[in-house]
Amino acid sequence: MSDAFVHTVSLMGTVVTFEVVGHGGDRQERIEREAGVERALEWFHRVSDCCSRFDERSEVRRLSAQIGVSVPVSDMLFEAVRFALAVAEESGGAFDPTVGLRMEALGFDREYRSGRVVRTALPLEPGVSYRDVRLDPELKTITLDAPLVLDLGAVAKGLAIDMAARELTPFEDFAIDAGGDLFFGGHNLEGAPWSVGIRHPRDEHELIETLNVSDVAVCTSGDYERRSPAAEAGHHILDPRSGDSAAALASVTVIAPAAMVADALSTAAFVLGPVKGLELLERHGVEGLMMTPALERFTTASYRREVLRFAQDDHAVRTT
Amino acid sequence: MGTESGTNRKLSKNLVALGTAAVLTVYAAGFVRTRSASQRFAAEAAERRPGTATLSVSDAQPATPTGETLRPQAPARQAARAQSAPESLRVADSARAAAATPALVAPAAQPAMTTTTTPAPAPDPVPTPARDSSSSASSSPKADTAAHEPVKERAQWKDGSYTGWGTSRHGDIEAGVEIDGGRIVAAYISQCRTRYSCSWISHLPPQVVTRQSPNVDYVSGATQSTNAFYYAVVEALAKAK
Numbered sequence: 001m002s003d004a005f006v007h008t009v010s011l012m013g014t015v016v017t018f019e020v021v022g023h024g025g026d027r028q029e030r031i032e033r034e035a036g037v038e039r040a041l042e043w044f045h046r047v048s049d050c051c052s053r054f055d056e057r058s059e060v061r062r063l064s065a066q067i068g069v070s071v072p073v074s075d076m077l078f079e080a081v082r083f084a085l086a087v088a089e090e091s092g093g094a095f096d097p098t099v100g101l102r103m104e105a106l107g108f109d110r111e112y113r114s115g116r117v118v119r120t121a122l123p124l125e126p127g128v129s130y131r132d133v134r135l136d137p138e139l140k141t142i143t144l145d146a147p148l149v150l151d152l153g154a155v156a157k158g159l160a161i162d163m164a165a166r167e168l169t170p171f172e173d174f175a176i177d178a179g180g181d182l183f184f185g186g187h188n189l190e191g192a193p194w195s196v197g198i199r200h201p202r203d204e205h206e207l208i209e210t211l212n213v214s215d216v217a218v219c220t221s222g223d224y225e226r227r228s229p230a231a232e233a234g235h236h237i238l239d240p241r242s243g244d245s246a247a248a249l250a251s252v253t254v255i256a257p258a259a260m261v262a263d264a265l266s267t268a269a270f271v272l273g274p275v276k277g278l279e280l281l282e283r284h285g286v287e288g289l290m291m292t293p294a295l296e297r298f299t300t301a302s303y304r305r306e307v308l309r310f311a312q313d314d315h316a317v318r319t320t
Numbered sequence: 321m322g323t324e325s326g327t328n329r330k331l332s333k334n335l336v337a338l339g340t341a342a343v344l345t346v347y348a349a350g351f352v353r354t355r356s357a358s359q360r361f362a363a364e365a366a367e368r369r370p371g372t373a374t375l376s377v378s379d380a381q382p383a384t385p386t387g388e389t390l391r392p393q394a395p396a397r398q399a400a401r402a403q404s405a406p407e408s409l410r411v412a413d414s415a416r417a418a419a420a421t422p423a424l425v426a427p428a429a430q431p432a433m434t435t436t437t438t439p440a441p442a443p444d445p446v447p448t449p450a451r452d453s454s455s456s457a458s459s460s461p462k463a464d465t466a467a468h469e470p471v472k473e474r475a476q477w478k479d480g481s482y483t484g485w486g487t488s489r490h491g492d493i494e495a496g497v498e499i500d501g502g503r504i505v506a507a508y509i510s511q512c513r514t515r516y517s518c519s520w521i522s523h524l525p526p527q528v529v530t531r532q533s534p535n536v537d538y539v540s541g542a543t544q545s546t547n548a549f550y551y552a553v554v555e556a557l558a559k560a561k
């Protein structure tokens with residue numbers, strides 16, 4: 001009879017739950033299971049120290065204190081920014097990590113849940129975009145060519161989940177839930193694929209879908225999550241091209257092999273809207289479900305409710 | 321994406337490929353440090369510093385505060401543990417228990433980073449000086465009880481001023497001690513590089529003088545800072561030997 005170890009903690013501005021199934025046969029196994037969760041948890045702290053906009057001393061904020069300087073950075077920050085910029089380019093700027101200052105100006109200057117406040121003493125210049133960030137992969141430096149603050153929110157949370165997932169991979173059957181962005185390994189306590197519900201964007205007691213998944217990440221972006229304290233009708237997902245909250249969709253869920261990918265692409269697709277957003281998801285071989293404010297549903301062509309691992313080469317979705 | 325040298329093949333623009341490659345790179349880069357970090361934080365999370373001025377050094381595993389303690393707990397440790405609330409809970413095996421309570425003790429200046437923390441005893445010996453508070457009551461060969469243990473440091477310090485650094489996940493603290501006539505006559509925080517104010521631990525330096533040792537009390541809600549201060553004092557005193 002299997003058991004599960006569940007550990008819930010508040011961090012990175014959200015509530016994170018780790019669940020590891022099995023491996024609880026004897027005391028030594030249980031100790032190692034806990035140690036694995038502890039290591040997984042530790043990754044969240046490291047990602048936060050590196051990439052959090054709300055931590056004054058984070059590595060990413062130190063970039064904004066050295067505008068125009070080529071700053072040597074850690075692998076973690078380099079890869080996170082490189083990936084964020086790739087998504088920016090692929091989405092034509094609908095996703096853009098350079099929106100940090102604008103978000104502060106709109107009142108998104110405090111970390112959700114923890115309330116940590118941060119303000120940057122930089123002028124808000126028009127026309128600043130992801131093109132103002134330069135990377136040198138040989139020297140591993142990042143240069144901000146204009147005053148800006150990088151907001152790595154979507155990428156960082158997904159990255160933390162992916163790190164934690166790698167840490168728990170030896171345990172085979174596990175789940176990581178970071179405030180609605182999830183990664184599932186193997187099977188649940190009943191030996192079946194993990195069951196995950198997608199929240200209805202307008203009715204918090206309803207689900208618009210239930211998925212059964214294994215070895216994939218599921219990330220959702222919604223307009224109902226964080227309202228702007230400053231802008232009246234605004235929420236926290238800005239369209240960087242206009243500066244306003246993106247309004248074409250109420251909810252986007254992406255299923256992908258990695259949480260960093262699912263997280264960033266759900267945000268990008270959210271801004272792009274149902275047509276161009278679906279195009280982006282299809283082009284990169286991930287699955288997605290979207291809902292408009294009028295509650296119309298859109299899905300990628302091979303979207304299924306059962307997703308049991310992605311085949312890397314052709315991105316086909318294997319179903320039972 | 322700016323000046324990125326290297327491949328511009330169509331394949332490299334696939335975001336799933338890029339993303340999964342990035343994940344592997346970051347994991348590999350951090351793997352070794354995470355291992356030792358988890359052991360160190362497991363040691364910190366367990367009560368390895370006694371609340372009173374006993375000196376009991378042990379290389380043994382830190383005890384978990386659950387039914388799985390490796391060594392019996394002396395009553396004084398229980399009281400000390402009760403003070404540091406965040407480290408004392410553990411989510412039970414079996415049924416899902418959503419025990420997320422973000423609020424920590426009092427100050428708004430201390431946002432809750434962890435709530436129910438389960439210290440994971442490291443299977444390997446902990447490399448940092450794991451001062452297991454419970455070992456003084458145990459049969460560990462290296463443990464000494466308070467009654468028999470002389471306070472070793474007193475004879476060993478040379479006069480002068482010394483500083484040391486202690487680190488924690490919230491930042492670093494530099495502490496200084498002044499030794500005169502072989503005794504600690506002053507202790508202070510010389511640099512507070514933690515993200516949270518050091519006012520929470522400002523009452524600890526005088527304890528170093530009173531107790532003639534680095535064994536200061538825990539401060540509930542400021543565990544990381546107290547540990548950093550403790551290690552800083554340990555390092556400073558080590559230089560005075």
